[in-house]
Amino acid sequence: MTTPDREAAARTSPDDAGPWLVALDIDGTLVTYDEELRDATRDAVAAVRAAGHHVVLASGRSLIAMTPLAAELKIDDGWIVASNGAVVARLDPGAPEGYELEHVATFDPGPALRLLREELPDARYAVEDVGIGFRLTEHFPDGELQGQHEIVDFEELWSADVTRVVVRAPGSSSEDFHRMAEAVGLEDVTYAVGWSAWMDIAPMGVTKASGLERVREELGVSPRRTMAVGDGANDIDMLRWAARGVAMGHSSEQVRDAADEVTGGIDDEGVVRVLRELLDTRP
Structure with a gap:
């Protein structure tokens, strides 16, 4: 305190x-x-x-x-x-x-995404396009992401630098996400795990x-x-x-x-x- x-x-x-x-x-x-x-x-x-x-x-x-x-x-x-x-x-x-x-603030999401995909091959992945919406590998649960949604191949998520990556694995828990993040050793990014199986990844120090x-x-x-x-x-x-x-x-x-x-x-x-x-x- x-x-x-x-x-x-x-x-x-x-x-x-x-x-x-x-x-x-x-x-x-x-x-x-x-x-x-x-x-x-x-x-x-x-x-x-x-x-x-x-x-x-x-x-x-x-x-x-x-x-x-x-x-x-x-x-x-x-x-x-x-x-x-x-x-x-x-x-x-x-x-x-x-x-x-x-x-x-933007970063290259490719390295983090490739690491995460190895651990969570069935998760849903999205990257944010500021002021527009998100590019996603598949739709997230209703109401979780706002704006326009464009479904793309996984490799297209790192076609350009982005402000944020969102990872969603509805079958997992937030504790699972914490353990996974520590195990894969995410570097050069900042990440936060939400109440549900949700992870936000941002540029380092942001x-x-x-x-x-x-x-x-x-x-x-x-x-x-x-x-x-x-x-x-x-x-x-x-x-x-x-x-x-x-x-x-x-x-x-x-x-x-x-x-x-x-x-x-x-x-x-x-x-x-x-x-x-x-x-x-x-x-």
Whole structure:
């Protein structure tokens, strides 16, 4: 949990007055596993923004899967960190797509894909085409990937550099994925395993934290005025990055250990409590 160094970093000095950067995960944090955005959550986000703070959605979702939620939250300006940090975009209602890409990190997925295929020959594989959708070896379960879907041969997945690889093996567990990732020794990439048998693979060193740090620098927010709320393994770096890292109550022990504090779970609208506490904090 909190270390002395992190306690010191979290203290606010007179030079740190001003708005906070509030990074919010989506699935399991803002949105229930039934894809419900509750009124209390929507209202809390709106109140934080109305108070002048920067709310930044940070998710493993693709950009085109995040912009509809941003619209539902009435966030039409500001920043989004998508694809676990590989894509950083600035929302702009005047832009043709409603956003401008500010940073896109890519890598050659071929080596990782070939290693994984040896261990998981029956898995489903996809690579992301930013702002469009995915190229896939076969369709994923309904609702898991948004945008256009193009079925291609496995070898075509590395025809160009990509921001992200997604691996899905419905017959396996997340524990199976962790064991497999350690066994094959994935190198030169960053990976995160989800609740189900789902793995996201990104360029080396790219995480939600790296994307958020770009946003923080652009906004000129003090590192001591950063807060993050999340619940998954792909949130660990983000929680450690923030001066105030908050894990949702239903998170795994590994995620809770990376945070400074734990709030209520998704069923208890734990993120709402955290956002309301921020509103009660003096600048």
